[in-house]
Amino acid sequence: MKTNTAQKNIPSVWIPTKVGDLGSTYIVLRSKNKSDFGYGLPFITYMNIFSNSKIDKNRFDLVNVGAEENQSKVKYGDVFFTVSSETPEEVGMSSVFLDEVDNYYLNSFCFGFRLNDFTSLIPEYARYLFRGQDFRSKIIKLAQGSTRFNLSKERVLSLEITLPPIKEQQKIAEILGAVDEDITKTQEVIEATEKLKRGLMQQLFTRGIDDGISELELGKISKVTSSKRIMRSEYVENGVPFYRSKEVIEKAKGIKHNSIFYISQDRFDEIEKKFGAPHIGDILITAVGTIGVVYLVDEEGFYFKDGNLLWIKDIDKSLDKSYLKYYMNSEIFQKRVLGTAIGSNQKALTIE
Numbered sequence: 001m002k003t004n005t006a007q008k009n010i011p012s013v014w015i016p017t018k019v020g021d022l023g024s025t026y027i028v029l030r031s032k033n034k035s036d037f038g039y040g041l042p043f044i045t046y047m048n049i050f051s052n053s054k055i056d057k058n059r060f061d062l063v064n065v066g067a068e069e070n071q072s073k074v075k076y077g078d079v080f081f082t083v084s085s086e087t088p089e090e091v092g093m094s095s096v097f098l099d100e101v102d103n104y105y106l107n108s109f110c111f112g113f114r115l116n117d118f119t120s121l122i123p124e125y126a127r128y129l130f131r132g133q134d135f136r137s138k139i140i141k142l143a144q145g146s147t148r149f150n151l152s153k154e155r156v157l158s159l160e161i162t163l164p165p166i167k168e169q170q171k172i173a174e175i176l177g178a179v180d181e182d183i184t185k186t187q188e189v190i191e192a193t194e195k196l197k198r199g200l201m202q203q204l205f206t207r208g209i210d211d212g213i214s215e216l217e218l219g220k221i222s223k224v225t226s227s228k229r230i231m232r233s234e235y236v237e238n239g240v241p242f243y244r245s246k247e248v249i250e251k252a253k254g255i256k257h258n259s260i261f262y263i264s265q266d267r268f269d270e271i272e273k274k275f276g277a278p279h280i281g282d283i284l285i286t287a288v289g290t291i292g293v294v295y296l297v298d299e300e301g302f303y304f305k306d307g308n309l310l311w312i313k314d315i316d317k318s319l320d321k322s323y324l325k326y327y328m329n330s331e332i333f334q335k336r337v338l339g340t341a342i343g344s345n346q347k348a349l350t351i352e
Contacts, residue, residue: 014164014298017102017125021113023079026072028106029063040064043105049080049095053127053180059101065105070113074104077123079113083151086244088143089259092151094130096123106139111153118166125169128176130337135161199332221316226287227306235261239301240268245286245293248309252295268303276313277303281321283312285328285337296325330331 016282042060049055053141074080085091097313098102120131129135138159143149164172196251230242239262241252247260271277271350278284278297279344286293288308304311315321327333 010162010214011164014162016160016162017120018157019159019161023113024120025153025157025248026112026114028110028112029071029107032063032071032108036064038062041105042192043107044074044080044097044110046082046107046109049110050090050093051080052095054130055080055095055099056096057097057101057104060104062106063105065103071105073102074106074112075114076100077118077126078116079115079123080106080110080127081113081130081151081153081156083153084109085143085149086261088149091143091149092136092139092156096127096130098123099126099296102135112158113153120166121163122169124173124177128173129161135306154260165264174264216328221319223314225311225313226309227304227311228271229306230263230267230303234263234267236264238262239264241311243302243304245305245308248284248304249290249293251298252293263303266317268301270304277301278311279313281315283315283321283325283328285310285312285344290336292328294325294328296321299303 011308038061040062040063043063044055045059045061048059074097076097076099080095080097082091082093085093113124116124139156141150142151142155142159144152149163159203162167214238242261242263244261247257250257278298279300282297284295284297284304286308287310315324
């Protein structure tokens with residue numbers, strides 16, 4: 001097949017078009033307040049869109065929608081985009097609805113895009129197209145803001161994409177779909193193994209092996225603290241990595257960072273000299289939002305966000321750090337952590 005080198009070797013039979021020529025946006029849930037949520041009909045959440053290229057129809061929240069209300073319902077083939085995030089790299093995440101359902105709605109922190117028809121773009125291919133590197137790089141450039149980044153749907157509609165013929169779209173979608181199925185099966189095996197491991201940890205941390213166990217207060221075998229506050233105005237383009245909860249969770253799971261913030265080397269040196277910085281063998285625990293994720297520090301030369309993370313340092317040298325990490329990941333410790341969290345709308349851990 002001949003290629004058009006002027007278009008980065010894209011096959012000549014692929015057709016350029018603008019997103020807006022393929023369909024139109026529609027209004028999401030509106031005129032709702034806090035008392036309308038928690039019961040009623042299902043709506044697709046922000047995180048369902050952010051986390052999945054294909055909407056999980058069984059993962060939803062509820063909203064009360066009266067029979068007289070004129071609210072837009074989602075349909076098979078609809079594409080959803082998130083419109084706000086803390087970083088440009090996370091704005092505009094897309095997900096496609098590939099199920100036939102009735103009375104499903106869309107949260108107000110995203111926008112819905114409905115294809116005119118499936119003669120130019122099929123939903124199964126759109127699932128991967130809008131998550132692909134080329135399209136994502138265009139979306140990131142559209143992000144606007146300073147403390148929080150937003151995305152204009154009008155500018156998304158103006159983006160140009162290049163589409164292969166429908167039969168080729170189907171083949172590409174089938175290949176990528178098969179890979180996704182293999183990934184899902186692998187994750188299911190991992191989750192089953194993790195469940196087995198948690199059960200074993202529960203037994204070992206409550207009964208021991210031969211000599212039994214003893215309980216110690218964390219504050220007596222280590223120092224529990226947090227970091228010093230870093231203002232957003234102190235972020236720089238390059239320098240010392242500055243981790244939020246998101247990056248610490250990724251570190252704990254062995255996931256490579258998509259993007260991180262930085263502070264200057266001079267600012268880091270100042271903080272490290274006065275207050276210290278994490279060392280290998282210290283432990284960070286997420287303390288807001290997703291609570292209790294444990295990261296055994298395996299690198300130095302970084303700093304982290306105050307309030308969102310607890311820092312366990314100066315751990316008693318007689319205590320094995322890996323054992324402490326596994327204990328903190330056990331069901332016993334996790335239940336205690338959640339039991340001590342404070343707050344109503346958003347739980348949080350405190351140093352005390």
